[in-house]
Amino acid sequence: xxxxxxxxSTLLILFFGLFCFVSLGQGRPGDQPPNLVIIFTDxxxxxxLAVYGHPxxxxxxLDQMAQEGMRFTQFxxxxxxxxxxxxxxxTGRYPVRTGLVGGILPGRxxxxxxxxxxxxxxxxxxxxxxxxxxxTMAIGKxxxxxxxxxxPIAQGFDSYFGIPYSNDMDHIAARNGxxxxxxxxxxxxxxxxxxxxxxxxxxxxYTEEAVRFIHDNAKKPFFLYLAHTxxxxxxxxxxxxxxTSARGLYGDVVEEIDWSVGEVLKAIRETGNAGNTLVIxxxxxxxWLVQQFNGGSAGLLYDGKGTTWEGGMRVxxxxxxxxxxxxxxxxxxxxxSLDLLPTAAALxxxxxxxxxxxxxxxxxxxxxxxxxxRDFFVYYRGDRVYAARLGPWKAHFITQTAYxxxxxxxxxxxxxxxxxxxxxxxFDLAPQYPEIIDEIETQLEEHYASVAVQEYRPLKQxx
Amino acid sequence: xxxxxxxxSTLLILFFGLFCFVSLGQGRPGDQPPNLVIIFTDxxxxxxLAVYGHPxxxxxxLDQMAQEGMRFTQFxxxxxxxxxxxxxxxTGRYPVRTGLVGGILPGRxxxxxxxxxxxxxxxxxxxxxxxxxxxTMAIGKxxxxxxxxxxPIAQGFDSYFGIPYSNDMDHIAARNGxxxxxxxxxxxxxxxxxxxxxxxxxxxxYTEEAVRFIHDNAKKPFFLYLAHTxxxxxxxxxxxxxxTSARGLYGDVVEEIDWSVGEVLKAIRETGNAGNTLVIxxxxxxxWLVQQFNGGSAGLLYDGKGTTWEGGMRVxxxxxxxxxxxxxxxxxxxxxSLDLLPTAAALxxxxxxxxxxxxxxxxxxxxxxxxxxRDFFVYYRGDRVYAARLGPWKAHFITQTAYxxxxxxxxxxxxxxxxxxxxxxxFDLAPQYPEIIDEIETQLEEHYASVAVQEYRPLKQxx
Numbered sequence: 018x019x020x021x022x023x024x025x026s027t028l029l030i031l032f033f034g035l036f037c038f039v040s041l042g043q044g045r046p047g048d049q050p051p052n053l054v055i056i057f058t059d060x061x062x063x064x065x066l067a068v069y070g071h072p073x074x075x076x077x078x079l080d081q082m083a084q085e086g087m088r089f090t091q092f093x094x095x096x097x098x099x100x101x102x103x104x105x106x107x108t109g110r111y112p113v114r115t116g117l118v119g120g121i122l123p124g125r126x127x128x129x130x131x132x133x134x135x136x137x138x139x140x141x142x143x144x145x146x147x148x149x150x151x152x153t154m155a156i157g158k159x160x161x162x163x164x165x166x167x168x169p170i171a172q173g174f175d176s177y178f179g180i181p182y183s184n185d186m187d188h189i190a191a192r193n194g195x196x197x198x199x200x201x202x203x204x205x206x207x208x209x210x211x212x213x214x215x216x217x218x219x220x221x222x223y224t225e226e227a228v229r230f231i232h233d234n235a236k237k238p239f240f241l242y243l244a245h246t247x248x249x250x251x252x253x254x255x256x257x258x259x260x261t262s263a264r265g266l267y268g269d270v271v272e273e274i275d276w277s278v279g280e281v282l283k284a285i286r287e288t289g290n291a292g293n294t295l296v297i298x299x300x301x302x303x304x305w306l307v308q309q310f311n312g313g314s315a316g317l318l319y320d321g322k323g324t325t326w327e328g329g330m331r332v333x334x335x336x337x338x339x340x341x342x343x344x345x346x347x348x349x350x351x352x353x354s355l356d357l358l359p360t361a362a363a364l365x366x367x368x369x370x371x372x373x374x375x376x377x378x379x380x381x382x383x384x385x386x387x388x389x390x391r392d393f394f395v396y397y398r399g400d401r402v403y404a405a406r407l408g409p410w411k412a413h414f415i416t417q418t419a420y421x422x423x424x425x426x427x428x429x430x431x432x433x434x435x436x437x438x439x440x441x442x443x444f445d446l447a448p449q450y451p452e453i454i455d456e457i458e459t460q461l462e463e464h465y466a467s468v469a470v471q472e473y474r475p476l477k478q479x480x
Numbered sequence: 481x482x483x484x485x486x487x488x489s490t491l492l493i494l495f496f497g498l499f500c501f502v503s504l505g506q507g508r509p510g511d512q513p514p515n516l517v518i519i520f521t522d523x524x525x526x527x528x529l530a531v532y533g534h535p536x537x538x539x540x541x542l543d544q545m546a547q548e549g550m551r552f553t554q555f556x557x558x559x560x561x562x563x564x565x566x567x568x569x570x571t572g573r574y575p576v577r578t579g580l581v582g583g584i585l586p587g588r589x590x591x592x593x594x595x596x597x598x599x600x601x602x603x604x605x606x607x608x609x610x611x612x613x614x615x616t617m618a619i620g621k622x623x624x625x626x627x628x629x630x631x632p633i634a635q636g637f638d639s640y641f642g643i644p645y646s647n648d649m650d651h652i653a654a655r656n657g658x659x660x661x662x663x664x665x666x667x668x669x670x671x672x673x674x675x676x677x678x679x680x681x682x683x684x685x686y687t688e689e690a691v692r693f694i695h696d697n698a699k700k701p702f703f704l705y706l707a708h709t710x711x712x713x714x715x716x717x718x719x720x721x722x723x724t725s726a727r728g729l730y731g732d733v734v735e736e737i738d739w740s741v742g743e744v745l746k747a748i749r750e751t752g753n754a755g756n757t758l759v760i761x762x763x764x765x766x767x768w769l770v771q772q773f774n775g776g777s778a779g780l781l782y783d784g785k786g787t788t789w790e791g792g793m794r795v796x797x798x799x800x801x802x803x804x805x806x807x808x809x810x811x812x813x814x815x816x817s818l819d820l821l822p823t824a825a826a827l828x829x830x831x832x833x834x835x836x837x838x839x840x841x842x843x844x845x846x847x848x849x850x851x852x853x854r855d856f857f858v859y860y861r862g863d864r865v866y867a868a869r870l871g872p873w874k875a876h877f878i879t880q881t882a883y884x885x886x887x888x889x890x891x892x893x894x895x896x897x898x899x900x901x902x903x904x905x906x907f908d909l910a911p912q913y914p915e916i917i918d919e920i921e922t923q924l925e926e927h928y929a930s931v932a933v934q935e936y937r938p939l940k941q942x943x
Binding site for chain 1: 527530533777778810812900906
C-alpha cells in the first residue's frame with residue numbers, strides 16, 4: 018500500500034476540476050450551470066435518521082431523498098464543533114489554515130463577545146460561484162463571525178436570514194443563573210429584525226425563506242446554503258410538531274427538519290429544477306451526547322460532538338440530483354465537507370481559489386462515474402492533530418471522550434483501528450500493523466509541512 | 481396508562497384469529513392459503529444490515545426486500561441465545577412454558593451430549609399448518625434436539641436438510657486443545673449424509689435446497705423454515721464471497737446470506753408465488769460481541785447475545801408479501817417472534833393450539849390494517865425473568881453484560897428506560913416513574929401466575 022503525497026493530491030484536484038470543466042455539459046460556458054443547495058443541520062448524529070437506522074425517529078422525506086439519490090456512510094466534517102466545521106465547509110480548507118480553529122481559544126467556538134470571524138480574504142463557496150453569477154443566499158445559523166464585516170453578506174452571499182451564532186448563546190439569566198430565555202438576534206442581511214429570535218418557528222421560517230428563494234430564482238443559477246439552527250440545544254419545534262414524535266422533543270425537531278427537506282425538494286421540483294439542482298444534506302458535527310434525551314445518537318459509532326472519535330466527525334450525508342446522481346445507492350466512499358467547495362467549482366465550471374485546498378471535486382463520484390480521490394484525512398481538535406485516517410485505517414495520537422467526560426490521553430504508539438471492519442473503534446491493531454502507522458505518520462509530516470510553511474495565522478481579536 | 485391483563489390479551493388473540501379467518505380471502509376454506517417462508521439467521525445483530533445502518537456491509541437484496549415490504553425496528557426474540565429463541569419461534573410460547581429454557585442448565589443451549597429436545601407434545605408452526613396440508617420443510621440449523629425423536633421430521637416437517645446444533649460444537653481438537661475442525665453432522669431428514677459438514681458451502685447448499693423446494697411446490701401451499709447456520713462463529717463463506725466484503729469475513733458471510741435472500745425471493749417470483757407468499761427475515765438473537773471482528777453489531781443498541789439488554793434480543797425483521805404487505809414502510813410496532821405462530825395460523829385459516837400462547841396474530845398489522853396488539857413482553861434469561869417491557873418502558877430487575885463480561889447484578893428498584901426516547905438504555909428513569917414500575921410488576925405477577933399454575937416442566941435428560 019503506497020499513498021500519494023500531498024502535491025500529487027493537489028494535481029488530482031486540478032485534474033478532476035479540468036475533467037469536469039471539459040467533459041460535462043453543465044460546465045460549458047454559455048449553458049446555465051446547475052444550482053447547488055446545501056442543507057446543513059446542527060448536531061444531528063450519524064444514527065439519527067431512519068435511513069441511517071434510528072428506531073423511532075421518522076424521516077420520510079430524507080428516506081425518499083436517499084432512495085432517489087446517494088447515501089454516504091463515510092462522510093466527515095473537518096471539526097467536531099460548530100465554528101471550525103462551518104469554516105471548513107465554506108472554504109474547502111482545514112480550519113488551521115483559515116485560523117478559524119474555534120474562537121479565541123482553539124477547540125472552542127465563536128461566542129457573542131468575540132470580535133473575530135472568517136477572514137475576508139478567505140474564499141467561500143458563495144464567492145466561488147459568484148464567478149458565474151450565481152444568486153446566493155445563506156439562511157440559518159452562520160457562526161463564522163457576527164460583526165457586519167464577517168456576516169454572509171461580506172462573504173459572497175447576496176442575502177442572509179438567520180442567527181449569527183448558536184441558539185444557546187447570549188442568554189438572559191433568571192434569578193438562579195439559569196437561562197430564562199436566549200437573546201439570540203435574528204438578522205436579515207446585516208440588520209437585526211427580531212431579538213430574541215422566536216425560536217419555536219425558526220425551522221418553519223427558514224423553510225419559507227428557502228422555498229421563496231427557490232421560486233424567486235427559478236430561472237437563474239442559484240446557491241442556497243440552508244444551515245438549520247436545530248437540532249442544537251435548546252430544542253424548539255413549531256407547534257404542529259411538538260409532542261408528535263415517539264423520540265420526544267429531539268425527535269419532534271428532527272422530524273420538522275425532515276418536513277423542511279421535503280418542502281425544499283418540492284419547491285425544486287415545482288420550479289422545474291429537479292434535473293438541474295444538486296442538493297446535499299448533512300450535519301456540522303456529531304450528536305451532543307451530554308444533553309442526554311435532548312442530544313442525538315451516533316448509532317454504532319463511538320462518542321459524539323467535541324471529540325475526534327468517529328461519532329464526533331462522521332455524519333449523515335445524502336446527495337440528490339435526479340437524473341444525474343444515481344438513485345438508491347449507498348456509497349461507502351471516503352468523502353468530507355472539505356470536498357464541497359471544489360465540487361461546487363466544478364459544478365459552476367469556474368476556477369478554484371489560488372491557495373492550498375484540502376478538498377477534492379467529487380462530482381464524478383456523485384455522477385456514478387468515479388471513486389473518491391481521497392485516501393487521507395486529518396482529525397483536528399482546535400489547532401492540534403488528534404487523529405488521521407489513511408484508507409480504512411485510523412490512528413489516534415490524542416483522545417479525549419466527551420461522554421462521559423474524560424481526560425486528554427496521548428498515545429504512543431497511536432491507537433490504530435480498521436474502520437471498515439470496526440467502525441465502532443473497539444479493537445486496537447497498533448501492535449500488529451506498525452507499518453501502517455509509519456505510512457500515516459509520513460502523510461502527516463507532509464500535511465504539517467503544508468500548514469507550517471504556508472499558513473496558520475491564529476485569529477487576533479479586533480480592538 | 482392502564483394495560484390489559486393477560487386474559488384480555490388472550491381474548492384479543494382469539495378475536496384477531498377469528499377476524500382473520502372470517503374476513504380475509506386467503507383464509508377461506510377451499511381457496512389455496514398463502515405460503516409462509518421464515519428466514520432465520522444466527523447471531524445477526526440489529527445493526528448488521530445496510531438498511532439498519534451498517535456503514536460497510538452491502539445487503540442489496542435485503543434493502544430491496546425492505547423497500548418492497550415492511551422493516552420493523554422493535555422486533556424481539558424471546559431469548560438471547562439459540563435454543564430457547566428457536567423454541568419460542570416454533571411454538572409461540574415463552575421457553576419457560578416448553579421447558580426449553582436452554583440445555584440441561586438454564587441459560588445455556590443444547591449440546592451434542594444432551595439427550596433432550598423440544599417435547600413432542602409441543603405444537604410447532606409446521607404442525608399448525610399441517611391442519612391445512614401445507615408442504616413443510618426445515619433447512620439449516622435446528623438446535624431443538626438432535627436425537628431422531630426431536631428432529632424436524634418429528635415436529636411437523638415433511639423434510640429436513642441441515643445441521644442439528646451449532647456449527648462450533650462437537651469439535652475435533654488439535655494437539656493444543658484448540659479446534660482442528662468441527663465434526664458437525666449434516667442431516668437429510670433423519671440420516672447423517674456428511675460428517676463433518678463442509679461448512680464453506682452450507683449457505684449455498686441451503687439456498688439451493690430452498691429454491692428447489694419452492695419450485696417443487698409451486699402449486700401447493702408450503703411452509704419453508706430456512707434457518708441459516710451463519711453468521712454464527714466459526715464463520716464460513718462460499719469461495720465466491722470470501723474476501724469480497726469491506727467488513728472482512730463477517731461481512732462476506734452476511735453478504736452471502738443477502739445473496740441467498742435474493743435467490744429465495746427470485747424463486748418465489750419465478751414460480752408466480754410473489755402475490756401469495758409471506759416472507760419473514762429475522763435473526764435468532766443479537767451479535768456475539770466477544771468474537772470481536774467475527775461478531776456482529778447491535779448498532780445503537782446496548783450489548784448483544786446472551787444478555788437481556790436490547791442488543792441481545794431486539795433484532796432486524798423484514799416482512800415481504802407484494803400486494804399485501806405495504807411497501808417501503810418502516811414500522812415501529814412492538815412485535816416478537818412469539819407472534820409468528822398465531823400469524824401463521826391466521827394465514828392458513830386454521831385453529832390455534834389449545835394451550836397458553838404468548839404471541840399475537842400480527843397479520844392485520846402486516847396488511848397495514850391494524851397496530852400490534854402487544855404492549856407487554858418478558859425478557860427471560862434461562863428460566864429467570866431479567867426484564868420486562870410495557871409499552872415503551874423497560875424495567876431491568878437483573879442485568880449482566882456479556883461484553884465486557886460482567887457480574888450478575890440485581891436491581892431494586894429496577895432500572896427503568898424509556899425505549900422510544902432512549903433505545904440505547906443510557907438514562908435510568910426509575911426515580912421519576914415509580915408508578916410505571918408498579919404497573920410492570922402487576923403485569924409480571926399475572927405472567928408468573930400463568931406460568932406457575934399451568935406449566936414449566938424442566939427437561940429431564942433421557943436415560
